[in-house]
Amino acid sequence: MSRPEGIQLMEGNHACAWGAIDAGARFFAGYPITPSSEIAEVCARELPAYGGIFIQMEDEIGSIAAIIGASLSGKKSFTATSGPGFSLMQENLGVGIYQEVPCVIVDIQRVGPATGLATQPAQADVMQARWGTHGDHSIIALSPATVQEMYYLTIRAFNLSERFRTPVIILGDQVIGQTYENIKLPDPSSLDIIERIKPFVSPEDYFPYQPDKNGVPPMAAYGDRHIVHASSTCHDETGYSNFKTQTNRALLTRLKDKIYNYTDEIVDVEHFGPDHAEVTLISYGASSRVCKYVVGEAEKEGIRVNLLRLISIWPFPDRIVREALGKTGAVVVAEMNQGQLIGEVNRVNATNTPVYLASGIDGALIDPDIIMAAIREALK
Amino acid sequence: MKNNWQVVLAGEGGQGLILAGRILSEAAIIDGNNVSLTSSYGIAARGGYSEAQVVISEQELYYPKCVSPDLILALTREAYNRYIDFVNNDCLVIYDSKEIANPMGRNELGYDFKEALLTLGNLKVINSLFLGIILKNREIVSRESMISALKKNMPPKILDINLEAFNYGMEM
Amino acid sequence: MAVNLGYKEYFKSDALPLMWCAGCGNGIILRAITEALSDLHIPPHQVVISTGIGCWGKADDYMKTHAFHGSHGRALAFGTGIKLGNPDLHVIALMGDGDALAIGGNHFIHAARRNIDITAIISNNFNYGMTGGQYSPTTPLSSSTTTSPAGVAEPGFDVCALSETCGANYVARTTAYHVTQLKRFITAALLKQGFSMVEVINTCPTHFGRRNIPGDTVSMMKYLKDITVSKAGYEKLDEADKEKYLVTGELVNRERPDYLSVYREMNPGGPETDRGEGH
Numbered sequence: 001m002s003r004p005e006g007i008q009l010m011e012g013n014h015a016c017a018w019g020a021i022d023a024g025a026r027f028f029a030g031y032p033i034t035p036s037s038e039i040a041e042v043c044a045r046e047l048p049a050y051g052g053i054f055i056q057m058e059d060e061i062g063s064i065a066a067i068i069g070a071s072l073s074g075k076k077s078f079t080a081t082s083g084p085g086f087s088l089m090q091e092n093l094g095v096g097i098y099q100e101v102p103c104v105i106v107d108i109q110r111v112g113p114a115t116g117l118a119t120q121p122a123q124a125d126v127m128q129a130r131w132g133t134h135g136d137h138s139i140i141a142l143s144p145a146t147v148q149e150m151y152y153l154t155i156r157a158f159n160l161s162e163r164f165r166t167p168v169i170i171l172g173d174q175v176i177g178q179t180y181e182n183i184k185l186p187d188p189s190s191l192d193i194i195e196r197i198k199p200f201v202s203p204e205d206y207f208p209y210q211p212d213k214n215g216v217p218p219m220a221a222y223g224d225r226h227i228v229h230a231s232s233t234c235h236d237e238t239g240y241s242n243f244k245t246q247t248n249r250a251l252l253t254r255l256k257d258k259i260y261n262y263t264d265e266i267v268d269v270e271h272f273g274p275d276h277a278e279v280t281l282i283s284y285g286a287s288s289r290v291c292k293y294v295v296g297e298a299e300k301e302g303i304r305v306n307l308l309r310l311i312s313i314w315p316f317p318d319r320i321v322r323e324a325l326g327k328t329g330a331v332v333v334a335e336m337n338q339g340q341l342i343g344e345v346n347r348v349n350a351t352n353t354p355v356y357l358a359s360g361i362d363g364a365l366i367d368p369d370i371i372m373a374a375i376r377e378a379l380k
Numbered sequence: 381m382k383n384n385w386q387v388v389l390a391g392e393g394g395q396g397l398i399l400a401g402r403i404l405s406e407a408a409i410i411d412g413n414n415v416s417l418t419s420s421y422g423i424a425a426r427g428g429y430s431e432a433q434v435v436i437s438e439q440e441l442y443y444p445k446c447v448s449p450d451l452i453l454a455l456t457r458e459a460y461n462r463y464i465d466f467v468n469n470d471c472l473v474i475y476d477s478k479e480i481a482n483p484m485g486r487n488e489l490g491y492d493f494k495e496a497l498l499t500l501g502n503l504k505v506i507n508s509l510f511l512g513i514i515l516k517n518r519e520i521v522s523r524e525s526m527i528s529a530l531k532k533n534m535p536p537k538i539l540d541i542n543l544e545a546f547n548y549g550m551e552m
Numbered sequence: 553m554a555v556n557l558g559y560k561e562y563f564k565s566d567a568l569p570l571m572w573c574a575g576c577g578n579g580i581i582l583r584a585i586t587e588a589l590s591d592l593h594i595p596p597h598q599v600v601i602s603t604g605i606g607c608w609g610k611a612d613d614y615m616k617t618h619a620f621h622g623s624h625g626r627a628l629a630f631g632t633g634i635k636l637g638n639p640d641l642h643v644i645a646l647m648g649d650g651d652a653l654a655i656g657g658n659h660f661i662h663a664a665r666r667n668i669d670i671t672a673i674i675s676n677n678f679n680y681g682m683t684g685g686q687y688s689p690t691t692p693l694s695s696s697t698t699t700s701p702a703g704v705a706e707p708g709f710d711v712c713a714l715s716e717t718c719g720a721n722y723v724a725r726t727t728a729y730h731v732t733q734l735k736r737f738i739t740a741a742l743l744k745q746g747f748s749m750v751e752v753i754n755t756c757p758t759h760f761g762r763r764n765i766p767g768d769t770v771s772m773m774k775y776l777k778d779i780t781v782s783k784a785g786y787e788k789l790d791e792a793d794k795e796k797y798l799v800t801g802e803l804v805n806r807e808r809p810d811y812l813s814v815y816r817e818m819n820p821g822g823p824e825t826d827r828g829e830g831h
Binding site: 007008009034118119175178179180181182289290292293296365368 | 401405406415416417418419422423442445
């Protein structure tokens with residue numbers, strides 16, 4: 001197989017793998033798990049021709065560890081998993097955040113907790129993506145809604161991870177991962193690909209965790225003459241252990257600020273439907289495409305509904321959601337869980353706008369009737 | 381010509397339903413349409429209920445599943461029972477007459493797949509056979525596009541027998 | 553390089569004094585590693601020290617080479633990515649007995665099975681020192697620790713036998729007392745392509761030693777000498793006596809192809825294949 005040209009029928013997991021390869025990913029470490037395994041299979045087949053390496057690790061703890069290691073050696077790296085594996089990855093996700101290692105973690109969500117329903121979709125890892133690893137931290141997470149978007153968001157995930165020197169999560173789900181749609185891969189040379197900033201000082205003057213003015217330290221690779229000391233212990237700009245309270249405060253503050261001060265650069269949303277509506281749907285991923293369908297169905301019934309689709313989820317787009325809440329009669333949050341992102345919507349609800357949940361927990365793509373019922377409830 | 385279609389291919393694992401869904405989808409793409417192909421499957425690697433849903437549209441596709449199917453292929457009793465009470469009268473149900481002995485008598489057509497496959501001398505070409513039967517009854521995609529998609533997806537060694545099965549289905 | 557700094561080219565002298573307890577052998581092992589690197593003329597920027605968590609996991613803070621200090625038990629998993637990300641690197645994983653064999657046991661057996669080109673140096677002091685002297689997977693049966701006041705009810709691992717079974721190319725055991733042998737084995741391990749493992753039986757005067765070995769720090773060093781026997785000496789022992797001793801020496805030295813060599817033979821890449829960023 002070689003890179004598919006022209007308009008193709010492709011499943012979301014394959015589009016993810018090709019997005020990664022086109023973004024410059026040259027190392028994949030993973031552990032097989034439904035419904036994400038096709039990403040690993042494409043990487044196993046395709047990466048060698050790009051000079052890359054695929055390795056199947058002993059578990060998901062080792063998988064994320066290996067991609068962190070390979071990224072520090074200079075290779076754009078990623079892994080893919082689903083809920084049970086994502087749980088195992090939480091430990092070293094924190095290491096990646098703390099050591100500021102660019103890498104991408106793809107979570108093709110399925111029904112949980114525990115083994116749940118391995119072949120069926122959910123969107124119930126949303127808060128785990130935000131808070132799953134211990135300790136204060138920031139995270140970037142993106143949520144694709146179509147196969148074509150899976151491709152582009154995977155590229156964006158790599159770009160953001162390199163730009164901010166941090167792990168980026170793609171919150172897919174079984175529907176997006178395993179649905180086949182028509183897709184066209186662009187000419188790779190037409191893509192904007194971001195590479196990590198390399199040191200611009202001599203090796204003697206290099207401190208691996210001395211930040212640039214945007215809070216992100218230029219990054220040497222293992223093997224460079226610029227020596228890298230990457231530590232999961234509290235560290236100063238040298239990278240070596242430092243146990244002073246002010247060092248801890250400065251590090252945690254910088255790690256937060258380097259992302260949250262640039263929230264507007266990260267946030268990506270789509271407004272769909274009429275500008276003004278009686279009810280605004282807020283949704284993401286597979287649920288949001290059902291919402292688009294519902295917008296049309298509601299219109300047939302004479303109900304004006306629009307949609308705010310969150311393409312990026314973390315950091316949460318506080319300002320945009322607050323504005324949406326302020327100019328609608330009611331909000332319905334549609335998600336395939338028992339209510340996760342709705343908590344964030346309520347958090348920024350400065351106008352006390354009524355907020356309702358359309359909860360899809362049937363182990364299937366959320367039914368349009370569930371969303372319509374929530375809309376009718378909101379209109380009562 | 382109608383360009384929006386919702387097709388359900390239902391049966392059990394091993395009947396090539398997902399592959400048939402791919403071939404139908406690729407044919408629709410060749411015709412210039414948007415396509416969404418989803419599949420349901422269990423955790424077993426072989427057997428069990430299996431289905432593919434193909435939604436074809438000229439417009440951007442939002443809901444990737446079949447809301448009101450235009451055509452259902454039911455190769456097992458379970459597949460037939462799952463849908464027969466829910467489809468509207470415009471929906472054509474094509475079923476395996478050996479599997480479903482007492483059909484509901486709606487807008488439906490029974491075919492003896494087993495006999496056709498024995499005539500063809502190959503039990504593994506069932507998906508090409510039913511794609512032919514589907515296309516004979518509903519012009520979902522053009523015949524040329526379907527043949528192109530078959531050629532793309534079938535290994536050269538078994539392409540001829542699959543094309544034969546497809547053409548046979550078109551005549552049944 | 554104008555001046556040969558010897559081991560100090562690798563050792564961060566300004567970080568002294570070492571954080572380890574008086575009488576702990578970790579400093580001896582660190583000296584042997586840095587001297588071996590110096591003798592082999594491996595430039596510091598071509599070395600990555602990957603450490604786990606625990607007393608021995610603090611070793612990276614004394615190194616001037618590239619270093620990675622990650623999570624408990626994962627040094628080899630991180631190291632696998634580091635090595636495959638830039639195969640020119642010498643990756644050395646420093647792990648304690650609990651780190652490598654309890655929480656990291658899965659990564660350990662699979663790194664050895666893959667025969668990935670990493671050198672693992674296990675400082676085995678028979679207990680978890682940093683957390684207060686709890687029993688580990690190598691604590692000898694019936695020893696007293698803070699979590700086995702009545703004696704450990706589990707037999708300990710033979711790390712070398714485990715490594716050999718899993719597929720390591722080089723396996724050696726020595727102690728913090730046998731300083732010359734220690735440096736020799738580490739040098740051989742660094743030169744070996746494939747997975748190499750040196751187990752260093754170490755002292756823990758603060759915990760395991762205090763509870764199980766009568767006497768002072770010096771008697772603890774003597775203990776390392778007393779419980780070990782060379783391969784040749786071991787063969788001469790009666791079967792009943794063999795159980796009382798740990799064999800030291802090069803126990804495995806073979807030439808199975810390492811992981812990346814096999815992978816590349818099966819998956820030939822393009823011209824950019826496996827080039828490190830340092831070129």
